Amino acid sequence: MTSPFDIVGFDMDGTLLDTSGDLAAAVNHALASAGRPPLTVAAIKPMIGGGARHMLAQGMAATGGCDDDELDVLHRRLLDHYEANMVVHTAPYPHALDALDALAARGVRLAVVTNKIERYAAEVLATLGLSDRFACLIGGDTLGAGNAKPSPAPIHAMIERCGGGRAAFVGDSIYDVRAAKAAGVPVIACAFGFLDRPVAELGADATVDDYRELLPTLERLAAA
DSSP states (O other): OOOSEEEEEEOTTTEEEEOOHHHHHHHHHHHTTTTOHHHHOHHHHHGSOOHHHHHHHHHHHHOOOOOOHHHHEEEEEEHHHHHSSSSSOOEEOOOOOHHHHHHHTTTTTTEESSSSOHHHHHHHHHOOOOOGGSSEEEEETTTTTTTTTTHHHHHHHHHHHHHSSEEEEEEEEEHHHHHHTTTTEEEEEESOOOOOOGGGGOOEEEEEESSSGGGHHHHHHHOO
């Protein structure tokens, strides 16, 4: 059986993997070092998606604010903590691996396009034994400053590095949707992700509540 798409790309945090526990722990480590109260995982989830500094800036804003100099110091503390504790709680979402297997069996080339620092993303995938499933990995720093999502540049690079062809993208944030739309690629939003607004307001071409819905949703998008 073949697929209507040659390439399917995935965001990482809140899409392929539930990384919220480990990211929240890193944010709270940085907040604690600044004498701030901890935030719940639920409060931090909507802050995820725009990169670690953006996530921390929102955490600091929620607990009293800070200036750029303090944010620089705390950002480094967050990264150091996260680098040492990246895969404590992180795991794939239910049925995600089954969906990847089904796509691969149809000859689809798979990719990860994330705003996470590339070497961190690579380590997470390697630790979970997932690296070999993907034809390419593009991180938030892979293409240089200004070329992370919502720029279309990483989506264009994904298609090029995967050898070209018809592509679709799966994500959970406005950054994912805007990047894919700007690149002219259909995009599916995950209703279970780290949403900062109702999933219907992201403007995706389709949504899924579970990875068991991904293949039929891709087929419907292609037919449309």
